Amino acid sequence: MRGYMKRFLQMFPGVVLLAGMQAAAQTPEIAFDSVANLLKYPDNVTIGEVAGVATNSKGDLFVYTRTGHPTISLGTSRPFAHGGSRLYQFDKTGKFVREIGQDSYAFLVAQQVRVDPQDNIWIVDQMSSMVIKFDPAGRVQLLLGRKSESERVPSNPPPAAGRGGAPGGGGAEGPPARGGRGPAGAGAQSDLFQRPTDVAWDAAGNIYVADGYGNARVAKFDKNGKFIKSWGFRGTAQGQFNSVRGIALDAQGNVYVADAGNKRIQIVDGEGNFKSQIDNVGAPSAVCITPGSHQYLYSSNSNPAEDIDNGGEIYKVELDGRIVGKFGRAGKLPKEFGTVNAIDCRRDNELYVGEIGNWRVQKVILHPSN
Amino acid sequence: MTVRERRARISATSHCVNYCLRIVIDLYVMFGHAYSLRWISCIMSCIALGLLSGGTLLAQTKAKAQNVPEIPFDTIPNLIKLPPGLYLGESMGVATNSKGHFFVYTRSANTRLFEFDQNGNYVREIGAGNYGFEFAHSVRVDPEDNIWVVDEGTNMVIKFNPAGRVVMVLGHRPDVIAGALSTTVGPAPLAGKYILGRPTDVAWDPQGDIFVSDGYVNNRVVKYDKNGRFITQVGSEKAGTGKTELNLPHGIAVDAKGNVYVADRSNHRLQVFDNDLAFKASYDNIGDSWTVCVSPGPHQYLFTSNSNPNGNAPGSWDITGEIYKMELDGTILGRFGHASKQAGGFQVVHMMDCRNPNEIFVAEIESWRVQKLMLKPQAAK
Numbered sequence: 001m002r003g004y005m006k007r008f009l010q011m012f013p014g015v016v017l018l019a020g021m022q023a024a025a026q027t028p029e030i031a032f033d034s035v036a037n038l039l040k041y042p043d044n045v046t047i048g049e050v051a052g053v054a055t056n057s058k059g060d061l062f063v064y065t066r067t068g069h070p071t072i073s074l075g076t077s078r079p080f081a082h083g084g085s086r087l088y089q090f091d092k093t094g095k096f097v098r099e100i101g102q103d104s105y106a107f108l109v110a111q112q113v114r115v116d117p118q119d120n121i122w123i124v125d126q127m128s129s130m131v132i133k134f135d136p137a138g139r140v141q142l143l144l145g146r147k148s149e150s151e152r153v154p155s156n157p158p159p160a161a162g163r164g165g166a167p168g169g170g171g172a173e174g175p176p177a178r179g180g181r182g183p184a185g186a187g188a189q190s191d192l193f194q195r196p197t198d199v200a201w202d203a204a205g206n207i208y209v210a211d212g213y214g215n216a217r218v219a220k221f222d223k224n225g226k227f228i229k230s231w232g233f234r235g236t237a238q239g240q241f242n243s244v245r246g247i248a249l250d251a252q253g254n255v256y257v258a259d260a261g262n263k264r265i266q267i268v269d270g271e272g273n274f275k276s277q278i279d280n281v282g283a284p285s286a287v288c289i290t291p292g293s294h295q296y297l298y299s300s301n302s303n304p305a306e307d308i309d310n311g312g313e314i315y316k317v318e319l320d321g322r323i324v325g326k327f328g329r330a331g332k333l334p335k336e337f338g339t340v341n342a343i344d345c346r347r348d349n350e351l352y353v354g355e356i357g358n359w360r361v362q363k364v365i366l367h368p369s370n
Numbered sequence: 371m372t373v374r375e376r377r378a379r380i381s382a383t384s385h386c387v388n389y390c391l392r393i394v395i396d397l398y399v400m401f402g403h404a405y406s407l408r409w410i411s412c413i414m415s416c417i418a419l420g421l422l423s424g425g426t427l428l429a430q431t432k433a434k435a436q437n438v439p440e441i442p443f444d445t446i447p448n449l450i451k452l453p454p455g456l457y458l459g460e461s462m463g464v465a466t467n468s469k470g471h472f473f474v475y476t477r478s479a480n481t482r483l484f485e486f487d488q489n490g491n492y493v494r495e496i497g498a499g500n501y502g503f504e505f506a507h508s509v510r511v512d513p514e515d516n517i518w519v520v521d522e523g524t525n526m527v528i529k530f531n532p533a534g535r536v537v538m539v540l541g542h543r544p545d546v547i548a549g550a551l552s553t554t555v556g557p558a559p560l561a562g563k564y565i566l567g568r569p570t571d572v573a574w575d576p577q578g579d580i581f582v583s584d585g586y587v588n589n590r591v592v593k594y595d596k597n598g599r600f601i602t603q604v605g606s607e608k609a610g611t612g613k614t615e616l617n618l619p620h621g622i623a624v625d626a627k628g629n630v631y632v633a634d635r636s637n638h639r640l641q642v643f644d645n646d647l648a649f650k651a652s653y654d655n656i657g658d659s660w661t662v663c664v665s666p667g668p669h670q671y672l673f674t675s676n677s678n679p680n681g682n683a684p685g686s687w688d689i690t691g692e693i694y695k696m697e698l699d700g701t702i703l704g705r706f707g708h709a710s711k712q713a714g715g716f717q718v719v720h721m722m723d724c725r726n727p728n729e730i731f732v733a734e735i736e737s738w739r740v741q742k743l744m745l746k747p748q749a750a751k
Contacts, residue, residue: 305542308599
C-alpha cells in the first residue's frame, strides 16, 4: 500500500501541492491594522534593530534595541567589549520618556525585554549572556549569568542554530556536559548562559530563562535568583531543543518553549516534564501569552534576514494548540514584518511587535473575528 | 608580467594564505578538525586569487581615449564651513538635494553624515549613532529628497526621509557573534537576495525601483522594487569579465529611461544595462571607472572618474585622476582635472554629484574635503 501511494505521488506531485495549499487555506486570516510610526523620540535617541519590546501595567513601552556593535579595546591585556545596545522607555502614546541603564556593563547585543507583574523591567542580552532585573525606577535589582571578562577576536563561535549546523552543537544528541560553559548545545547544569534569548516567571515568582542559541535548554531559578535546575539539550526528541528562541508561561504554570530549530512549541510543566507540543506554526521565534481568564498564545514564524519573500506571519493560538488564525507576512511596509523578535500581548488583540529587520516597533490592532 | 605585478601577485597570495592559516588555527582551537574542508577551499581560492587577479589588484589604467579636449573649470576648495570641533575624515560620498543643500558621508572616528546649505554652512548631523553606520561608502538623494546612505562596514543601505529619520533599510548587518567571518577574503558566500556584501552605491529609476551596486564581496547589481522586494540582478558573487559579469561594481547611476550605468572598476570599464539589467553597452576607453553620475534634465550627461589609486606607484599620477564628461551613448565630450593634492586637482575621487552638469561636487578619499567645480564652456573645436 505504501509503495503504491509513493508511486502515485511521484506520478501526480500536484496532489501534494494541492493538499498543502488546502492546509494553508484552513488557517483563517485575521484582519488587522497597524501603527508603524508609533515611537516619537528626540534626535539623540537612536533606534536600530528592535530586539525586545514590552509594556508595563500603565501601558508604558520598553524597547531594547541594538544601536551599534560592541567596540573592542585594542592595546589591552585581552580584548574587552563595550556597548552596543540601549534600553528606552516610552509612554503609551509612543512619546519618549527616558533611557535606562546607560553605559551598562552588559548591554552588548540586545535580545529581549520583558516586564513582570510588579512592573520590574527585565532585559536579556545575547552577547553578555546576562539577564538583568531593573526595578520600576530603573535601578538594577538582580543579575543572572555573568558577562565574559574578555572576547575572542575574531568573534565567538558561529551560532549553534545557524546555517548548516555548527561544530560542537548542530544536531548532535548527547548528554549534558558537567557544569561551566561547555561546548555549545550541551545544556550545561550551571547558572551561566550561552546566548540566552528570553525570560518569564510563574505565579510564585520563579524565573525561567530560555538559553538559548548556545545552550539548548531552559534554566529555572527561584525568585531570589538561586539556580534550581535546568532541562533540555540539543536534539530533536521530546524534551530536547534546537535553538530555544522564546519562553512564556500560562496561569497554571505551564511553560511554552519556542523550539524554533525544531519548528515547534513544546509545552512542559514547571519541573520540565513534557506535556505536549504545537507543531503547525512554522518556526516559533517570538512568543507571548495574554493574561486574563481566557488566555491566548501568539507565535511568530519570523523570516530570516536573508529572505523577505516567505514566512513572517504571526499565529494566534488557543493554549490547547488549536489555531485561531494568522496575520501578516514578511516585508518592509506597514502591516508587514521583518524578522520579528518580540511580541507583547498584555492586551489581547492589541500587540506590540519588535522587528529586527525593519528597525521599528509596530502596534498591531487585530479585528475581532465575526 | 612586470616585476611589480609579479610582486603584487606574490604579496596578495601570501597575505591571503596567512589570513586562511589564522582562521584555521582559530577554528581548530575552538572546534577541533570540524572545519578542515573550509580552510582547504580558503587556501585554494588564495592561490586562484594570486594567479588570476593578484597582478591587477594594485594596477591603475591609463585611459585609451586620445586627444580628449580639456574642459576648463574653477574650484571652490574651501566650500565647507564646519563649526568648531567638527571635522571631516575621508570624504566618501557627497550628494545635493533639490534645495541645493548637500550631504557628506564621511569616515571620521565614527562614520557620520552631515548636511550643509548651498553656501557650505553646516546645517546638522543626521543619523548620529545609527546602527547602520560603520564605514561610509556613498550618499545619494532621491527625487523626493530622501537621503540614502550605503555603508560597506555594515552591509546596509539606509533610507532617511528629508527630516532625517530612518524609513527603510536594505540588507542586514551581520550579527555580532557570526559577524567576523561573514565577509572575508576567501570564497565568497552565495549572493543572497537580501544580503549585501560590502555594497558601494545606490540609484533609482523613474518608477522608484532601487538599484544597488554590490560591491566588494559580491560582484553584481541588484534591482529591488520601491518597497525593497528583490526583482532581479546582473552579475553574481563571482567576479568576471564577461558582458554580464562585473569585477568590483563601485558606483551606479540611472538615466531618465531607466538605463543603468555601472562603474565596473576592476574591469577598467563602465557597463550599461537596460532597466531589466540586460546588457546594452560597454565603455572601456575611460580608464578605471571608479564612480559615475548622470545629470537630470532634457539633455542628460554621464560623468565618470578615472580616479588615481590608493597606494600610488611612481608615475601613476601622470596617467590618472581625470574626470570624463560623456553623452549617454558613450561619446566623450571632454575631460577635466588631474591627480594632485592641491585644490583644483583630485586625490582619489570617490563620488560626484552632477545635479547641475556645470557644477560638480567632488568627494575625495585622500584629501578629506569636498570641492565644488564650476565647469566653463569649452573652446570651440
